[in-house]
Amino acid sequence: MKILLVDGGPRKGNTWNIAMKVRDELNKLSPDIEWKELHLSDINLPLCIGCSMCFRKGHSYCPHNEMVQEILNSIDESDGIIYAAPTYNLSVPAISKNLIDHICYALHRPRYFTKKALVISSTGGVGASKTTKYLAGTLAGIGFNHCFQLPVSTSSWNAYQISPKVKQKIERISKKFYLDLAFKKLHAPSFGVLIPFNLIRGMSITCRPGSEYEAADGTFWQQEGYVDQVYAPGIPLPFYKKLFGKLMYQIAISAFKNKAVTYKK
Ligand SMILES: Cc1cc2nc3c(=O)[nH]c(=O)nc-3n(C[C@H](O)[C@H](O)[C@H](O)COP(=O)(O)O)c2cc1C
DSSP, X not given: OEEEEEEOSSSSSHHHHHHHHHHHHHHHHOTTOEEXXXXXXXXXXXXXXXXXXXXXXXXXXXXXXXXXXXXXXXXXXXXXXXXXXXXXXXXXXXXXXXHHHHHGGGGTSOOOTTOEEEEEEEXXXXXXXXXXXXXXXXXXXXXXXXXXXXXXXXXXXXXXOOOHHHHHHHHHHHHHHHHHHHTTOOOOOOHHHHHHHHHXXXXXXXXXXXXXXXXXXXXXXXXXXXXXXXSOTTSOOOHHHHHHHHHHHXXXXXXXXXXXXXXXX
16 A cells, blocks of 8 residues: 655644654554655745646646656555645645645546545644645545545644544544555545536536637546546446536536637637
């Protein structure tokens, strides 16, 4: 089992200590886990400049693609990821938001349908749940099959000692994450995932190859064959969610009937 551990903060502080404890727990459950660490603070990824080349032409046209591609390769090679980021102003720190901006085109072209994640955030007092929810939502949007959340309130700037209660929480969530990975259990997507998937599926028709505002999204949905699917093949979907997805798709088709997403040519 391969796990990518992403350090999504600017320093190794409280959040990283919690992530290390999670890693210890997982190693106790299985000593064979292959770990890879990614420290965003070591990479110096320049700020996303908003050129939208990733959305329009493809992510390989991003001016920072070399760095971003390496991160994507690390995700591709893993069975699951642990993403650890502190809470800054009730959300992720800028260094994490910058990575998310670089890869959020994948919300339009989701992948990673069999991968699992555990997101961790620590906060001084409030906001860690908001941060993990935001991270989990983003990962689900780019296709991740299941995402566990570990928000922790520390009352500390840099000297957090893990309390017995949080230790128990860490043990519980590490076990759940491990079992989900080990048994390769595939979960049905939530309504919150089916909505963007099917709206973007419908929207992709407006930018399919040969259309006036042809874009990478249009090519992707056609090429992958997802344009005819309510969700990715192989992922369980109860009939009521299939109906819901179809409805979302129809809404997108009528909303984008006489509309295209334009850009300067
Ligand atoms: C820039 C900055 C913003 C912060 N924003 C919040 C906040 O919104 N809510 C909060 O309760 N604590 C906040 N804190 C405190 C941190 O979330 C808390 O100390 C956290 O455990 C730090 O994790 P770290 O040691 O991994 O960086 C903030 C700290 C910094 C440096």
